[in-house]
Amino acid sequence: EDQVTQSPEALRLQEGESSSLNCSYTVSGLRGLFWYRQDPGKGPEFLFTLYSAGEEKEKERLKATLTKKESFLHITAPKPEDSATYLCAVQARTNFGNEKLTFGTGTRLTIIP
């Protein structure tokens, strides 16, 4: 069964203190790994898609990387507005020939001014 595990569950950082969020996955036939940001009371908002090991993508203070077993979301010099829950999701081929999207439970990030 496909599994997506995010760690830590919650992370509190001082403004400007860089860190990384982890998404480890166990799937066969990876088609893509997605990162989403979710603000309280809102739906998830798409950030990145990564397709193969070694790939990296950046957006402002965020950089996502991918290996064969995990993805990291690096946050450099974060600001309070980066506070949110970050969700990871993996799309993979199933034994039935279709594709399935599996979400992790998220990391709740709080940036303290």
Next chain:
Amino acid sequence: NAGVTQTPKFQVLKTGQSMTLQCAQDMNHEYMSWYRQDPGMGLRLIHYSVGAGITDQGEVPNGYNVSRSTTEDFPLRLLSAAPSQTSVYFCASSLRTAANSPLHFGNGTRLTVT
């Protein structure tokens, strides 16, 4: 640019009542889906549709019905509400069912069943 619109934002039902959660998208997306989000669990797929007239079950379909008569609309019906259906429900759409087509989510409906 509305994107994915869900109504209502909040709803309280009594056990056994039925209701319909509305979802509409204005991006001409083929794929639409319903998820529920519960504390400590990842988003779980309830039902999905790959085009008008085509629907299929996801991971947790019991107690829910869907239909897709137009490209734009994808309502979710709760047939006889149960406390276990207390959750936040998200509708999401994408251009196609491929990894290079990320989901666009609505802002959710928070449902409480008493």
